[in-house]
Amino acid sequence: METESFTKTHQATTVTPRTITLSINGQQHALTILPYVSLLDALREYLDLTGTKKGCDHGQCGACTVICDGKRIISCLTLAVMKEGAKITTIEGINHPIQQAFIDHDAFQCGYCTPGQICSAIGLLEEGKVKSREEVKDSMSGNLCRCGANQQIIDAIMQVKGGDNE
Amino acid sequence: MNNFDYQKAATVSDVVGKSTFVAGGTNLIDLLKYNLTNAATLIDINTIGEHHDILEIEDGVRLGALATNADTAYHPIIEQRYPLLSRAILAGASAQIRNMATNGGNLLQRTRCYYFYDPHAPCNKRLPGSGCSAINGYNRNMAILGTSENCIAVFPSDMSIALSALDAIINIKSEDGERSVDFADFHRLPGDTPPIDNNLKPGEFITSIDLPLKGFAKNYSYLKLRDRASYAFALVSVATGLELDGDTIRDVRITLGGVSHKPWRVKDAEHYLIGKKADRENFSAAADIILQGAVGFAHNTFKIKLAKKAIVRNCMMALDPSTQLPGAQPSA
Ligand SMILES: Cc1cc2nc3c(=O)[nH]c(=O)nc-3n(C[C@H](O)[C@H](O)[C@H](O)COP(=O)(O)OP(=O)(O)OC[C@H]3O[C@@H](n4cnc5c(N)ncnc54)[C@H](O)[C@@H]3O)c2cc1C
Numbered sequence: 001m002e003t004e005s006f007t008k009t010h011q012a013t014t015v016t017p018r019t020i021t022l023s024i025n026g027q028q029h030a031l032t033i034l035p036y037v038s039l040l041d042a043l044r045e046y047l048d049l050t051g052t053k054k055g056c057d058h059g060q061c062g063a064c065t066v067i068c069d070g071k072r073i074i075s076c077l078t079l080a081v082m083k084e085g086a087k088i089t090t091i092e093g094i095n096h097p098i099q100q101a102f103i104d105h106d107a108f109q110c111g112y113c114t115p116g117q118i119c120s121a122i123g124l125l126e127e128g129k130v131k132s133r134e135e136v137k138d139s140m141s142g143n144l145c146r147c148g149a150n151q152q153i154i155d156a157i158m159q160v161k162g163g164d165n166e
Numbered sequence: 167m168n169n170f171d172y173q174k175a176a177t178v179s180d181v182v183g184k185s186t187f188v189a190g191g192t193n194l195i196d197l198l199k200y201n202l203t204n205a206a207t208l209i210d211i212n213t214i215g216e217h218h219d220i221l222e223i224e225d226g227v228r229l230g231a232l233a234t235n236a237d238t239a240y241h242p243i244i245e246q247r248y249p250l251l252s253r254a255i256l257a258g259a260s261a262q263i264r265n266m267a268t269n270g271g272n273l274l275q276r277t278r279c280y281y282f283y284d285p286h287a288p289c290n291k292r293l294p295g296s297g298c299s300a301i302n303g304y305n306r307n308m309a310i311l312g313t314s315e316n317c318i319a320v321f322p323s324d325m326s327i328a329l330s331a332l333d334a335i336i337n338i339k340s341e342d343g344e345r346s347v348d349f350a351d352f353h354r355l356p357g358d359t360p361p362i363d364n365n366l367k368p369g370e371f372i373t374s375i376d377l378p379l380k381g382f383a384k385n386y387s388y389l390k391l392r393d394r395a396s397y398a399f400a401l402v403s404v405a406t407g408l409e410l411d412g413d414t415i416r417d418v419r420i421t422l423g424g425v426s427h428k429p430w431r432v433k434d435a436e437h438y439l440i441g442k443k444a445d446r447e448n449f450s451a452a453a454d455i456i457l458q459g460a461v462g463f464a465h466n467t468f469k470i471k472l473a474k475k476a477i478v479r480n481c482m483m484a485l486d487p488s489t490q491l492p493g494a495q496p497s498a
């Protein structure tokens with residue numbers, strides 16, 4: 001979404017912005033937005049929480065992954081107005097052993113996918129549904145890494161998760 | 167994306183007769199971003215107080231339309247009694263998307279035909295009468311069964327392939343009351359109305375999906391073949407449920423995905439197998455029945471052979487479900 005189309009749409013419609021409160025990283029944020037603003041844009045453009053990244057804006061890359069009520073979701077295909085009352089955690093609110101494991105395993109190069117990878121990894125660990133390395137790979141496939149750090153990312157997760165690394 | 171108004175619904179009667187509903191948003195918001203659909207008002211149905219649960223009912227299990235795909239796939243009742251459904255759901259999309267996507271929304275997701283998404287390409291599904299760019303265009307992902315001269319698109323849901331095999335029933339509410347539709351009668355072939363994917367009428371709300379008691383929990387398999395091991399739509403997928411008496415087939419269900427505008431199930435093939443030995447030869451003959459009439463286009467003729475092999479391999483895997491792995495599947 002470009003700024004230009006934002007302005008155009010604002011003018012072309014009678015829908016009025018509304019004020020909502022979002023709970024992010026334990027803090028309440030009031031913001032006045034139009035209903036069509038994605039959670040991702042609300043974080044980045046309205047709340048200056050730019051740690052969450054926009055890759056594709058279409059659900060295909062996982063860069064925008066955040067944790068919502070304990071579960072990993074993509075923030076580009078949900079609307080901020082739909083998340084009133086939910087507890088959202090972004091990379092800015094995370095302090096978790098997986099971060100040190102990423103450093104230990106060199107689990108990034110450019111770092112663009114990393115906030116999404118970390119949120120997704122925490123979601124995976126908390127869901128507790130996958131066991132083997134193969135299952136962890138499958139469960140992390142919603143997060144693309146164009147630098148190809150995937151092996152190291154899986155290594156980092158396996159280290160924190162413990163158990164069989166086959 | 168055009169702007170729209172937004173309301174939170176509290177009850178089903180708040181929403182029937184209206185549009186446009188948003189559940190997980192993972193398909194609808196994407197389509198809105200591409201301007202492939204337009205909404206004056208989005209009605210958030212997640213805030214409705216019911217239809218979020220997986221419940222045991224007298225003659226089976228009821229999946230709330232608003233339960234997420236992840237909560238459904240990992241629900242103990244589904245894992246234990248309908249593992250075929252768990253498998254199929256977990257083969258779709260990504261962990262994040264499955265945490266958002268709902269059961270109702272999954273059945274109503276639109277095709278992934280690349281020309282449907284390209285506003286500059288003629289497409290009868292997007293703009294009736296404009297033509298079909300896929301028939302003479304790049305059609306590697308398109309259908310081989312039940313196509314029409316107007317549209318050769320594929321319905322991309324994995325969950326629906328298992329629901330078809332399980333003889334699920336879709337419960338629907340409208341302003342006029344309630345109705346239930348057999349899974350086989352829900353999705354449609356493109357015929358001369360490609361814009362209409364299914365038989366849900368405007369303003370109708372899916373409340374739940376019922377699974378009959380028979381879950382094929384002992385002998386089942388879902389095989390999804392695609393260009394990468396995970397996080398891609400199917401080229402061909404197969405759901406198989408088997409009920410065995412020794413090595414004789416007492417009951418069987420086989421549904422093909424990735425090959426048609428609706429889940430493709432041919433009951434003649436299942437009747438053929440009943441009473442026969444569960445072996446490669448018989449599965450191969452059944453596959454020929456399922457694929458009768460399959461026609462490939464310039465880039466997808468490979469799907470006919472692939473589908474045949476996938477059916478046989480998946481039925482063999484159903485004999486020993488432990489041979490299934492997530493992501494890349496082993497050769498049987
Ligand atoms: C990158 C990506 C990859 C994907 N890969 C796969 C895959 O491999 N396999 C697969 O099966 N799917 C895949 N999906 C699709 C995903 O499963 C669907 O988008 C999802 O299931 C839709 O559910 P939702 O709740 O988000 O629906 P929404 O997007 O909220 O709604 C979809 C449609 O259903 C309508 N609707 C929703 N609920 C109801 C109801 N109860 N009654 C009446 N109407 C209703 C809405 O109005 C809308 O028209 C993928 C999606 C993405 C973005």
Ligand code: SF4
Pocket residue numbers: 277279280281282288289290291292297298299300301308316317318319360
């Ligand atoms: S196959 Fe169907 S969806 Fe694709 S271009 Fe043709 S009409 Fe459109």
Ligand code: FES
Pocket residue numbers: 053054055056057058059060061062063064065074075076077
């Ligand atoms: S930006 Fe959300 S998945 Fe790519």
Ligand code: FES
Pocket residue numbers: 107108109110111112113114144145146147148149
């Ligand atoms: S580290 Fe560059 S995209 Fe993953």
